[in-house]
Amino acid sequence: MTFPGASIQKELSDFEVSIEANRCLYCYDAPCIRACPTHIDIPAFIAKIADGNIKGSARTILEANPMGASCARVCPVSELCEGACVYNTESDTPIRIGDLQRYATDHVRDRGIALFEAGTPTGKRVAVVGGGPAGLSVARDLRRYGHAVTIFEAHEQLGGLNTYGIVPFRLATDVALWEAQQVLDLGCEVRTGVRVGEDVGARSLVDEFDAIVLACGMGGVPRLGIPGEEHVWDALAFIERAKMTGGAPGLGNRVAVIGAGNTAIDALTCAKRLGAQRVTMYYRRGEAQMTAYDFEYDFAKEEGIEFRFFCSPTRVIVEGGQVTGLELSRTSLEDGHLTRVAGSEFVEACDTVISAIGQSRLLATIDALGVAHDGGVVRVDDEMRTSRKGIFAAGDAIFEKGAREAMVVEAAQQGKIAARSVNEFLYG
Amino acid sequence: MADLSSNLAGIRSPNPFWLASAPPTNSGYQVQRAFADGWGGAVWKTLGTPIVNVTSRFAGLNYREHRMVGMNNIELITDRPLDENLKEIAECKKAFPDRAIVVSLMEVCEQKPWHELVKRVQEVDIDGFELNFGCPHGMSERGMGSAVGQHPDLIERVTTYVKEAARVPVIVKLTPNVTDVRFPARGAARGGADAISLINTINSVMGVDLDSWNPIPHVDGKSSHGGYCGPAVKPIALNMVSDCARDPEVNVPISGIGGVETWRDAVEFLLLGATNVQVCTAVMHQGFRIVREMTDGLNDYLDAKGLASVGELIGKSRDTITTWENLNLNYKIIARVDQKRCIHCNKCYIACEDAAHQCIDRVQRPDGTYDLVVDESHCVGCNLCMMVCPVDCIDMLEVDTGLPSQSWKERAAVAK
Numbered sequence: 156m157t158f159p160g161a162s163i164q165k166e167l168s169d170f171e172v173s174i175e176a177n178r179c180l181y182c183y184d185a186p187c188i189r190a191c192p193t194h195i196d197i198p199a200f201i202a203k204i205a206d207g208n209i210k211g212s213a214r215t216i217l218e219a220n221p222m223g224a225s226c227a228r229v230c231p232v233s234e235l236c237e238g239a240c241v242y243n244t245e246s247d248t249p250i251r252i253g254d255l256q257r258y259a260t261d262h263v264r265d266r267g268i269a270l271f272e273a274g275t276p277t278g279k280r281v282a283v284v285g286g287g288p289a290g291l292s293v294a295r296d297l298r299r300y301g302h303a304v305t306i307f308e309a310h311e312q313l314g315g316l317n318t319y320g321i322v323p324f325r326l327a328t329d330v331a332l333w334e335a336q337q338v339l340d341l342g343c344e345v346r347t348g349v350r351v352g353e354d355v356g357a358r359s360l361v362d363e364f365d366a367i368v369l370a371c372g373m374g375g376v377p378r379l380g381i382p383g384e385e386h387v388w389d390a391l392a393f394i395e396r397a398k399m400t401g402g403a404p405g406l407g408n409r410v411a412v413i414g415a416g417n418t419a420i421d422a423l424t425c426a427k428r429l430g431a432q433r434v435t436m437y438y439r440r441g442e443a444q445m446t447a448y449d450f451e452y453d454f455a456k457e458e459g460i461e462f463r464f465f466c467s468p469t470r471v472i473v474e475g476g477q478v479t480g481l482e483l484s485r486t487s488l489e490d491g492h493l494t495r496v497a498g499s500e501f502v503e504a505c506d507t508v509i510s511a512i513g514q515s516r517l518l519a520t521i522d523a524l525g526v527a528h529d530g531g532v533v534r535v536d537d538e539m540r541t542s543r544k545g546i547f548a549a550g551d552a553i554f555e556k557g558a559r560e561a562m563v564v565e566a567a568q569q570g571k572i573a574a575r576s577v578n579e580f581l582y583g
Numbered sequence: 584m585a586d587l588s589s590n591l592a593g594i595r596s597p598n599p600f601w602l603a604s605a606p607p608t609n610s611g612y613q614v615q616r617a618f619a620d621g622w623g624g625a626v627w628k629t630l631g632t633p634i635v636n637v638t639s640r641f642a643g644l645n646y647r648e649h650r651m652v653g654m655n656n657i658e659l660i661t662d663r664p665l666d667e668n669l670k671e672i673a674e675c676k677k678a679f680p681d682r683a684i685v686v687s688l689m690e691v692c693e694q695k696p697w698h699e700l701v702k703r704v705q706e707v708d709i710d711g712f713e714l715n716f717g718c719p720h721g722m723s724e725r726g727m728g729s730a731v732g733q734h735p736d737l738i739e740r741v742t743t744y745v746k747e748a749a750r751v752p753v754i755v756k757l758t759p760n761v762t763d764v765r766f767p768a769r770g771a772a773r774g775g776a777d778a779i780s781l782i783n784t785i786n787s788v789m790g791v792d793l794d795s796w797n798p799i800p801h802v803d804g805k806s807s808h809g810g811y812c813g814p815a816v817k818p819i820a821l822n823m824v825s826d827c828a829r830d831p832e833v834n835v836p837i838s839g840i841g842g843v844e845t846w847r848d849a850v851e852f853l854l855l856g857a858t859n860v861q862v863c864t865a866v867m868h869q870g871f872r873i874v875r876e877m878t879d880g881l882n883d884y885l886d887a888k889g890l891a892s893v894g895e896l897i898g899k900s901r902d903t904i905t906t907w908e909n910l911n912l913n914y915k916i917i918a919r920v921d922q923k924r925c926i927h928c929n930k931c932y933i934a935c936e937d938a939a940h941q942c943i944d945r946v947q948r949p950d951g952t953y954d955l956v957v958d959e960s961h962c963v964g965c966n967l968c969m970m971v972c973p974v975d976c977i978d979m980l981e982v983d984t985g986l987p988s989q990s991w992k993e994r995a996a997v998a999k
Contacts, residue, residue: 177647180973183933205647241926244974 158323176205190239193220212259221295222567227257273341274301282364287315289550290370292570298341305344319395352523369548373514383471390422390511407506408432414511415445439467539573549573585885586892592777596623596683603861604687611671620871624683629660631689639800642789655809673707685711701748717758717783732758735770742774752777764823780838784810813864817842828856846880854900913986916964924976931968
């Protein structure tokens with residue numbers, strides 16, 4: 156069963172592509188390049204589309220960003236490349252960089268064109284813990300350097316959140332898996348269904364490999380700490396099930412989602428598209444404090460999502476084993492201090508409660524490798540080196556609120572830097 | 584409302600916009616449609632001994648999203664019998680007596696066939712002849728078209744033949760496929776031409792298909808050079824018109840041809856010395872209806888300039904074109920960037936840096952962005968930055984050098 160409804164991205168006609176590609180000014184020292192965390196040479200890839208070298212265009216994109224196909228779909232382009240386009244003027248609109256990137260990468264994906272080759276074998280072996288965007292980026296570049304790579308992945312399939320965690324109408328599984336396959340085609344060993352620190356000891360990794368890259372991401376949604384918690388769905392698990400099976404049995408008609416980040420938006424819109432009539436976001440702070448991107452918030456509004464601000468869940472109401480409502484308390488935010496308003500509790504009827512209040516840290520894996528961390532955030536320097544020699548980290552494992560962005564494109568860039576660092580370490 | 588009427592060597596038309604001898608003037612049906620839309624005149628597609636055409640025949644040159652900035656063709660002269668053409672010409676003239684109907688002719692370079700053709704054609708009511716000494720493809724291989732137009736003496740001789748028999752004004756149409764167009768123009772004048780028209784199309788190969796490696800257009804895998812025209816040829820045409828307009832040995836009225844698409848193009852031709860203009864590619868691209876925009880725009884332009892008639896434009900810029908040695912070496916302009924309008928694409932910077940004189944600096948502002956600032960002491964006023972700017976935020980400003988005008992010729996004379 157596939158997920159109902161179409162992708163939110165429309166296929167561009169050749170005509171639209173031509174118009175848009177030719178509209179690009181081919182700026183010098185272009186601001187879009189600087190705004191892209193992976194510094195894709197955007198004017199160059201667009202010029203190549205305009206002159207009919209689509210394969211070369213895709214190579215320019217994927218050389219700089221191994222996750223270029225998924226980033227073309229999930230990047231907050233209005234905050235990045237398109238936001239920096241010189242055409243953000245009163246009379247013009249920015250070049251549709253994301254759409255053109257999707258067109259170019261789709262070209263090689265649809266035709267099965269391989270763009271990269273593994274380097275001459277070096278005899279060095281590197282373990283990559285986690286096969287998500289960061290791990291795949293590391294692995295891709297390490298293979299190009301010629302190092303042997305083994306990817307350890309807890310899930311059955313590679314791709315991490317691209318495969319399992321991003322709503323299907325934004326990023327289809329086949330795109331994420333194709334991207335992973337491009338890395339595998341360079342000759343990686345993959346051990347899926349394996350958790351480092353649980354199924355595989357850290358000790359054996361250290362003994363077996365010349366270097367280790369920790370790209371394990373994060374875990375599930377943390378506990379809310381309220382009665383009835385056991386009936387609350389984890390937003391990421393919900394999206395994963397919906398994406399993999401095309402449905403979510405027992406979702407019901409009224410869905411309450413707690414949290415106001417991008418994952419919350421994904422859970423909300425996913426529930427709506429699965430047929431839930433009334434889907435409501437509950438957030439303890441206000442609209443201004445939402446962490447979701449503006450364009451995500453706008454998208455949720457277009458999808459018919461309802462929003463309740465300044466209320467915090469206090470109890471899941473369960474009758475006969477079935478969720479029937481969510482009790483919330485009003486909150487007040489003064490001088491940055493959030494407090495519950497005593498006696499303000501109210502009940503919202505609902506069939507399902509989904510929590511999207513963030514992700515927990517994979518302490519078992521991190522601690523097993525013995526690297527320094529701050530509350531589960533692995534500590535790295537600018538070259539992605541952890542406190543332990545020969546162990547590097549990238550992606551959500553080093554994501555620290557306020558310091559870095561938890562974007563696929565950031566993970567890809569960190570992966571590139573980590574691979575370069577590992578190479579220097581092995582040959583330094 | 585200005586007077587748009589035009590008079591080229593006695594050939595009168597209600598406006599200076601004529602259709603050039605080409606596919607749009609192939610038949611009475613087309614010419615009547617054109618006249619109904621407002622064209623002032625038409626030069627009928629070349630009559631002569633009917634030929635056989637090939638398919639395919641045309642090709643367009645596209646630049647990015649702009650189609651047909653250039654065009655070429657390997658079509659020949661009329662492929663319909665002379666009688667049929669003459670009958671339709673008579674019908675057109677009857678239906679639109681105020682429009683100019685000029686008939687283009689082509690024959691072998693012998694007196695008798697030319698006399699016969701001229702006499703036969705002028706049995707119907709026409710306003711003039713245009714001698715096709717310009718077509719660069721096909722007919723030139725048979726000793727006609729540009730094969731004649733490349734020999735001033737042949738032009739003179741054939742023009743003389745035609746003038747011996749013609750009762751209406753004779754225009755000689757010139758090929759641009761020569762080193763100096765003034766020589767064939769002088770040949771036409773010596774032969775007694777009442778006017779010249781230029782330019783005909785330019786020798787061209789439009790392209791090669793990257794998949795099949797066939798030429799474009801191709802006729803069963805082969806092609807020959809064709810005649811190139813359209814907006815891209817306008818500067819070449821303006822130069823040649825200007826050359827003829829300034830040459831005392833030419834000294835006949837000029838019908839300007841080459842890339843005219845709008846009233847603006849027409850005004851340029853007139854200012855440099857043409858009396859009227861002929862149009863083909865623009866019609867092939869847009870249809871006859873564009874003449875309404877042309878007459879409307881020309882009329883408003885004349886009104887805005889306070890000119891009573893279109894004739895007042897003719898040659899007004901003629902003497903602004905001279906030789907390089909007469910240009911003022913002490914005239915100076917420099918570029919200035921309007922920071923308010925600049926969108927920071929840096930195209931001016933890289934153009935100046937790589938291809939001009941390295942005098943645009945990127946000056947960092949406190950917010951980390953850059954201003955593009957012209958180093959005015961080194962700017963040579965070449966215009967390149969202004970040309971590449973996509974938002975027209977670079978102005979070229981005159982600078983008073985405090986020096987009197989001095990040309991190279993004058994400087995060299997002083998040095999002597």
